[in-house]
Amino acid sequence: DVLAPRSDVSCRNDKVVFVHSQMYIDLCNNLAKVPGRASAVHGLIEAYGLTKELSLVEPRPATVAELTSFHSTDYIDHLRKASAEEDEEKDIDVSEEFGLCYDCPILPGVYEYAAMVAGATLTAAQCLIDGECQVAINWHGGWHHAKKDEASGFCYVNDPVLAILRLRERFSKVLYIDLDLHHGDGVEDAFCCTSRVMTLSLHKFDTGFFPGTGDIQDTGMGRGRYYTVNVPLRDGIQDSQYFSVFNKVASQAESCYKPEAVVLQLGADGMSGDPMGCFNLTPQGVGRCLGQVLDWKLPTLLLGGGGYHVGNTARCWTSLTAQVLGKSLPPDIPEHEHFTEYGPDYELDISPGNRVNHNTDEYVEEVINTVTENLAHVM
Ligand SMILES: CN(c1ccc(C(=O)NO)cc1)S(=O)(=O)c1ccc(-c2ccccn2)s1
Numbered sequence: 036d037v038l039a040p041r042s043d044v045s046c047r048n049d050k051v052v053f054v055h056s057q058m059y060i061d062l063c064n065n066l067a068k069v070p071g072r073a074s075a076v077h078g079l080i081e082a083y084g085l086t087k088e089l090s091l092v093e094p095r096p097a098t099v100a101e102l103t104s105f106h107s108t109d110y111i112d113h114l115r116k117a118s119a120e121e122d123e124e125k126d127i128d129v130s131e132e133f134g135l136c137y138d139c140p141i142l143p144g145v146y147e148y149a150a151m152v153a154g155a156t157l158t159a160a161q162c163l164i165d166g167e168c169q170v171a172i173n174w175h176g177g178w179h180h181a182k183k184d185e186a187s188g189f190c191y192v193n194d195p196v197l198a199i200l201r202l203r204e205r206f207s208k209v210l211y212i213d214l215d216l217h218h219g220d221g222v223e224d225a226f227c228c229t230s231r232v233m234t235l236s237l238h239k240f241d242t243g244f245f246p247g248t249g250d251i252q253d254t255g256m257g258r259g260r261y262y263t264v265n266v267p268l269r270d271g272i273q274d275s276q277y278f279s280v281f282n283k284v285a286s287q288a289e290s291c292y293k294p295e296a297v298v299l300q301l302g303a304d305g306m307s308g309d310p311m312g313c314f315n316l317t318p319q320g321v322g323r324c325l326g327q328v329l330d331w332k333l334p335t336l337l338l339g340g341g342g343y344h345v346g347n348t349a350r351c352w353t354s355l356t357a358q359v360l361g362k363s364l365p366p367d368i369p370e371h372e373h374f375t376e377y378g379p380d381y382e383l384d385i386s387p388g389n390r391v392n393h394n395t396d397e398y399v400e401e402v403i404n405t406v407t408e409n410l411a412h413v414m
Pocket residue numbers: 138180187188189215216217245302304310311340341342
């Protein structure tokens with residue numbers, strides 16, 4: 036019989052893989068930058084009865100060989116040793132050399148945490164490669180700032196990069212989309228010189244705002260020129276304008292690049308009410324972006340990232356999980372262990388704030404036109 040087109044071969048059913056184990060939640064609870072967020076996210080997804088609709092897959096820690104498929108051996112060795120050492124044994128100078136200070140402190144067990152997060156994301160990617168599912172989710176991954184030999188911005192290991200490298204063993208072109216408030220600099224750096232991975236990041240770009248990269252004219256280098264797409268935005272953007280930008284840029288990227296797989300980082304620190312206090316989005320707006328990506332019917336890996344209002348991050352990723360499952364959720368937060376996180380309204384939806392939007396229509400139009408001109412070079 037005629038071989039099914041590749042996209043059909045890559046998925047034999049509509050299962051949604053969800054990487055989960057209690058040990059994984061415990062590790063993330065204690066060592067990620069936002070203590071307790073992992074169990075709040077999982078608790079809400081479970082409270083809405085979604086876990087029984089998901090195909091739960093246990094994560095396993097990434098091996099040193101997997102971690103060093105991107106990170107340097109020196110960095111991983113240092114992370115492993117420093118993570119096991121007591122305070123007085125630590126060599127602070129070497130640690131600072133690897134970015135292991137300030138925002139990325141060496142806490143006991145941080146290596147086991149980073150290896151498990153990376154292993155969870157790789158487990159999800161492998162399910163896509165094996166055709167087990169069309170969508171795989173790891174809400175506790177998405178640590179997009181980590182560099183080859185440097186921790187950065189609360190990120191120790193760059194699990195999106197490891198997943199893309201693994202997906203590239205099976206798919207010739209992978210599209211990475213980053214909807215976190217912050218520029219996905221670590222992923223962009225990893226693939227800025229190749230046309231085999233296109234990176235598309237929508238983020239806040241403003242003087243002095245972390246990480247400071249991701250301006251519109253940064254389009255990649257050499258063979259990778261025009262395969263790096265940056266959409267720099269200002270404070271206060273709301274759902275309709277954000278989706279309007281995403282819709283135009285992402286549809287052009289998909290139609291000219293024709294990816295075979297997608298990695299979508301859905302950091303929730305752009306939500307209204309997040310302590311970062313920059314964007315003014317709600318899960319509905321990001322959900323429209325997710326819906327457009329799901330309509331491509333490609334193997335798709337969903338990852339988390341930032342998100343510093345625990346309740347709103349759980350609201351966002353629970354809503355998106357339900358959307359992937361095609362389920363609608365009752366508006367009131369169900370009674371469950373973390374119920375008190377959701378006061379005073381105890382509702383699933385997040386309302387946009389009435390904050391000033393610094394993204395004028397003229398600015399947004401200029402950004403879209405520039406990105407369109409750049410993408411015209413992609414064949
Ligand atoms: C280290 N920084 C990062 C790095 C990455 C992120 C992130 O979410 N990346 O996706 C957030 C902050 S940082 O210097 O900008 C900040 C540290 C703490 C910050 C903060 C804390 C509370 C309220 C507002 N901002 S910003």
